[in-house]
Amino acid sequence: MQTPNNQRNNGGGNLSHAHWKAFYFTEVFTEIQRGKRLKKADHSEGRTPYISATALNNGVDGFVGNESGVRKFSNCLTVANSGSVGSAFFHQYEFVASDHVTQLKREGLDKYAYLFMLPLINRLSEKYSFNREINDNRIKREKLILPATQTGEIDFTFMSSFMKEIEQDILKTTLKTFKDRINVNKCKMGGGGNLETLPHS
Structure with a gap:
């Protein structure tokens, strides 16, 4: 079994990093917030992506124009709590989040750091299912094994x-x-x- 220390990405990047450490989601992300329910009948016509629990189209389940009673996010990850549980995507654009996804954000991160973590978060699909959803408490107890600095902090630069x-x-x-x-x-x-x-x- 490969560990992060000896893996080599087939695309040419080298994952040989001296220090790896497990971090709680609450240590990695400063904002962990579930979207808000928006019934299909309440969708208004618009151009803002509506992100829900689908594993297709980067999680986009349609487009809406709702401005009130919704939660909008941007430049963050989302992970599906139900449906296609564990499906995670990066969104650089503004979107409306349904209550079937949770926003994961850390202020100041660039898209590359988010993309690094994306396949790691997608592995939650191996642990959860339609009958075992990711609720607010469970996601805060989850951990990610990430590169760490000499002082034990997350090495976002790497x-x-x-x-x-x-x-x-x-x-x-x-x-x-x-x-x-x-x-x-x-x-x-x-x-x-x-x-x-x-x-x-």
Whole structure:
């Protein structure tokens, strides 16, 4: 069984970090708040994403225009309490949260640190089910094993840097594939643009 200390991500990022430590959700996130119930019949037409307990479409279950009687969040994670229990997503945009999801937020975190934690939080789906939902008390007792600094604090800097490296690896691979396809089409059509003008990462 692999531990976080010796894992290596297939995308190229290296998870070799000297210190890992278990932290309660309440230590990781400064805001843990469930959304508010909004019955289907009370939905008004609008363009704000409505996040509920679905494992599809980044948790978006429709769009609403409700301004009162709802809870809006942004730049945070959500985890499904029921339905597709444990399904977690990152939302950089403003959204309305149903009572079937809980917001997880820490002020000042960038998207990369959130994305690092996302697959770890998704593993809650292995522990909970439709018959055993994630309630407010249970989620506060959950822990995440995360990189830690020499002083025992969460190493958000490492988490962010790691995900940025993964992003760059993906961009480089995608750009190479894009250029290769243009080269093939250029040969088939007997012409085309100059690939040297394409940006290099």
